[in-house]
Each structure stands twice: as C-alpha cells, then as structure tokens.
Amino acid sequence: MTALPRTDLLILRYTRSALLACLALTMTACGGGGGKGGGNNGGGATSVTVSGTVSYEFVPPNAGCSGLNFAGTLTRPIRGATVQLLDAGSGVQIASTVSSASGNYSFANVTLNTMVQLRVRAELKQAGTSGWDVEVRDNFIAGASDLDVPAPPALGTRALYTLDGTNFSTGSSNVTRNLTATSGWGANSYTGPRTAAPFALLDTFYTAMQFIRAADPNADFPPLDAFWSVNNKIAAAGVDLTAGDLATSSYYGSIDSLFILGDDTDDTDEFDDHVVAHEWGHYFEDNFSRSDSFGGSHSLGESLDASLSFGEGWATALASMALDDPIYCDTGAPGTTAGGGISAESASFGVQGWFNELSVITFIYDLWDDTNDGTDTGSIGFTPIYNVMTGPQVFTEGFTTLFSFAAELRASLNDQGKALVDSQLDRENVASGDTLDIWATTETNDAGAPPAISPLILPLYTPYTADGSVLEVCVDDYFDRISGLHRDGNNPGAGRYLRITVPADDEYDVSVVTTTLTPPSPDPDDRDQSDPDIYIMRGGVGGFIAAGTEPDANIEPEFRTMMFAAETYSAIVEEWRFDDAEASTSYPQRICMNVSFTPTP
C-alpha cells in the first residue's frame, strides 16, 4: 500500500470502515474506475462525496490594451472540462466528471479514507452527434524540430495539459477541494508555473462554442487541437512547430489546430481572448462554412484580397460577438505596456471597403449588436448570420467574400433587415441594394487605386467562357508595394478572379502563359522569372477542385481538368512571384498572362 500521511494512518488504525475502504481501494486500483457502493454519512458511512470548484486566473488587459493588468487578475470557473478522481498510488482513474458552468464538480460514493488525487484535463469532451472534442496540448519538444528524421511524435500525441492537485485522503466525511490554475506571475515577471494559460484558452473555446450553440443547439464541432507552450515565439526564420517557432498565433486548417504564442520574453496570447477567439473563428469558418482565403500576413486597414479581408474580418467579428465585447486587444510581452486594440464597433482606418478587414468587422458586428451607437440602431441577431455562413456561403459560386456573404444575407432578410444591411454596407462604402450580388457586379470602390491600376481591381471578376478562346489577364502588386512589399500576394489586384461559364459538360485543357517579359536579374539566386498559377473552384461542391501550380518559368504547363458540368465555375489566376519572399527585388510590378480553357475532343 502506498505510504500515507500520518493522519491517515491514524484513521486506518482506529476505524473499521477504514479497513473496508482500504480493501475497496485495492479493488478500485485494479478495476480502474466507476462509482463506489453507496453509503451514507451517518453513523455507518461507507462513502463520501468529494466536491468543489475548479477555476483559473484570467489576466485582463490594461485600459487601451496596453499590456496585461496582473493587478486586476480575475478568477474564473473552468467550465466543461474533464475532472478526474485518481487513485493516488496507481494513478488509475476512480471516477470522472465534467465541471459545470460554474466550475463545480462532484464525486459521490467515493470510498472512505482513500488516498486520491484530483486532475483537471485541459479538454472539453462531449460525445454524441452534436458534441465537441477540444484539447489543449504542448507542441514544444526541447531540442527537436519538425524536420527531424525520424519525425517527431505526431502533434496529436503531444502532452495534454493537466491541472493536478496534491494527494489527499477522502477521510470519513465529505470533502471539499477547490483547485485553481494560477497565472504564475510574481511581482514583475513569471515566477511560477503558468498553469492558468491552457485553461484560459480552453475557456475561450467554451465561450465560442456556447455562442454557436445558442444559434444552433445541434451544432456538431469537429475535433480541435490547440497548442500552446511557454516556448512558442514568433520566429522570423521560419515555422517549426515542434521547436515553438510560429509565424504568430495562427490556425492551420489541414489539421484543425490552433497554435498560440506563449513566450513571455516576446509575446503571449493566452489571455488575449479576442486573439484566441479570432483564430477559433477561422476554425469555425473552415469547418462550418467555407474559406477561400489565401491567408498570409495582413495589417489592419490594409487593402487586401477580397477573400482574405472577409475571412479575417469574419474571425475578428465572431470573436467580438462570442465574447460580447467589441474591444479586440492584443497585448505584447507581459510586464510591459506593449499592445494595442480596436473596437469592432467603430474601428476605421485605411480605405474603407470590401478589401479592408476593418470594414468587414464593423459590418458584421454592427449587424449583430443591439447597442444604439448612432451608427446602427438595429440588430438582426446572430442566427441569420450563422445560417448564411453555414448555408449559402458554403456553396456560393464565387469566392467567399463580403459580397457573397452580404448578398446572401440580405436575400434572407425581411425589408427591415435588408435596410439595415444596406445602411451598414453604405457606411463601409460597399455596394448595396437590390442589385447587390455575389459577383460584386455593381461595386465601384477600387480601394483608391490610381487610374492605371483601377482596371485590375474592378470588376472583381473577369467573365470568361470556356470555349478555347484566349483571355488576357493582368495582375499587379501595386498595393503590396505601397504597404511595404511583404510579398504575400494577398492584396487587391495581385490575383485575378475569373467567372467562368462552362458551356457544356466536358473535360478542359487549361493553359496559362506569361506574356510579360521578365528580364533576368544579375543575381543568379534571384527568382526572376514568372511563375503563373491557376486555381479553379466549383461553388456547388464548396471549394477548389483543380489547380495548376507547377513551378515552370513563364508558363503553367497545360493540364486537363476532370469532367466539368455545364455551369458556372470560378478561378483565380496569380503570379506566384508576388507571393515569393525571395523574388527578385526588380521583379516587374505588373504581369500579364494568356489564359484559356479548351474543350477536349
């Protein structure tokens, strides 16, 4: 038997029931779980109840989002998490439960005088067809890299965070044990384990899921893994998840995973709940809706590709709605005043329009919120927004943009709702009214592009009939150049949307040939030749169905599509060098290409 504290030995010596409990403990340890035989706490009690609360410390931001306010630390319940009662000696689970919305837990019928331990797992589990499965794990492995051979352990097997209490005896009467995950903050820096962080993340996910559940009680959440580490930092040299090197806090759609910054000498995001909920918003869009966003870095107020601006704006708006707080804060290194924020209610800088994620944020948020702030006096609530995101937006024939969202949303509303949508679109300088469509046909806002650039911004889509004719398409990275040449290829004009009419069921040969001369640069390492690519999307099936992404210079080798149906498809043609951080600095600003879709014999 496991050595027990002195007080427990005394109990064992003097109580008969304790002897029985000892036997029961032995059996429990072998059997591994389940409730115990019922008893009562009267004179002949055979079991006790272990109950209490589990909570975590949440550190809010300072006013103005200037750093974290450790002096204002709050204690919040850990909601919906798995709470385990473990045999202290063997570690075997005796029983488990889920903490309530108040952070309460209770284990009834626990054997008397048993050495046990409480554990709270950083996970939210609800089985069933409308359930969820969220885990918070540590992606970091000291000394290891994503590039290791053999490969490091799969991300899904990395260590799950747990909040562990110390061993205690259940004694002979009911026990109350309250567990708190603390921030670890000392006077001026972290001086203890940062226990609260994974549970702060978990609670933001819980809040977001409850928000969705309010609109759709049957919402079924696909598994989500969130990874956080005290070693997760921004790494300019490249992403290495195992080494904790992140681009920044981010969402990876292919693995339904979030990665959140945690290095306190750099930037931490675990208490920046809007940042976390923003990334969760990408998870939502990816799993419940559809996103055609290219991703990449993006700055608030920057003019962005239409799909990117919508996806980013959506994520921030959802964060503010789910958290019921319009102030999006992103604080910097703990202990400093670093940070900043925006109001989803009113943020406005840069050129307003469909290309500005701030316009998307305030448009969606103000449709939802019922605060009479002078700019919007009504609210459509979240349900219509949810219905469009999970319905028409998934199958829109065009790309997922503010236009596809707003047009479908407007169509789903009554006249009062339509008027509110129109007023908010007008406020953001976006086309509105009955003629609003997913193709942005009536849009006139070209993001303030110079006359020479404007024709490459609008119309948003170039119509094309897949009849073998050659269409000249030009792309231009003007907006990237004026914002610092980040080479993300995600600004307006850097790619061209095509609206393709497929005249007949057929397979098509797709060709893209660069016609702009791209002179070699003196530096042999420069990437100085064009690399045209094309991505084809069929709205009815909700996403990209074909792509030509070969690295050949100045041509995308002809490829044959699968059988296309006689309907409308969309495509984007882009110049990969606009995405390429290693492209020649003298690479042309504008590239033109000939595109054709030719029916096959």
Add this chain to the structure above:
Amino acid sequence: MKQVIFPVLAMLAIAGCGNGNNVDKSGAEVTVANSAPEVSFKPGAASDHTVKPQGPVTIDYKIIGAPIVGQPVAVDLRVKSTLGPQAVTLSYRVNDSTAMQFSDAQAMQVSIAPTNDEDSSLHQVRVIPLREGRLFLNVSATIQTESGTMSTVTAIPIQVGAALREVQENGEVLSDENGELIRSLPAKED
C-alpha cells in the same frame, strides 16, 4: 462615411509580436530580421494557415552592438505603415528606470513620415542599460486618422549580458494511466 462613436483605441500590437527577432552575437552587431515573418503560400495550402492581424504601423528594429551595462546603446527603428506617408509620432519610455535610462541628448518624441525609402523612415534612439537582463524599450507609435488618434506600443527587448532565450519548462511531463503524455501543472488548493 462611417461615423465613429468610439475613439479608435489603437492598432494592434506588433509589440513583442515579432517586430524584430533579436539574435545576440557577442561583440558583433546584433542583426534583426523582419518583424513580420514572411509566410508565403498558395491558395489551397494557403487557407491552411491564417494568422492574427498586425497593426497598420510596424516598427522593425536593430540593436547596434552588444549592450553593456553603463554604456549607451543605439537602437535603429524603421517605421512602416499601411496608411501611407502620414506622420507617425514615436515616443519612448522604459518600464523600470532603475534598469535602463535614456541618454541625456535623447529626444523623447519624434515625428517621422514612413516611406518605402528605408533611409527616410529610419530613426535612432539611444539608451543606457543599468543592469543585466532582458530589458524593454517601449516605443509608442501614434498616428492621426480621419477617425481619431491611434496608438500602439511596441516593446523592444534589449538583452544585456549573457543568456538570451533559454528553453523554459512549465510543469512536468508524465504519462497518465493510459500511457498518454500529460504536462502536469500544479494547482493551488484550498
């Protein structure tokens, strides 16, 4: 035109959000990579990876030389803005005046107009570390827009003395009864 009710608080922090990745090399000039990591990808794979927003004003920095206690150290700041050449006001502050102070001649506030011309958007600030450790220079960037004043604070880490970033441990890795790896963190109990 949008009617602004709330004052716009600020832009997002790039502060400590990667506006510079300080690579210390003793005795050599400390070089700093671009703050915003370049994430390049294509659609398809691209939608695979979304990142949090950056503020419209970013500050890249370079620490000139190895910071030494008692010796002035220069920090080059380069300001980039997605809002065009509009003037950005920079002001400087240190959290702990016992850890670092400014040189006597150091202006505490300066206005610059960001451009894509690297030289014109460059500004230098000089500080004197008073002790070893990881110290922070707070740089506040303020910009006027049609909707109000926006400001953000960037914390620039200045490592004085040895030991840059060390791998940190947080809790203890164990296996649970099912063989699953867990990172056990201690609870405060009552």
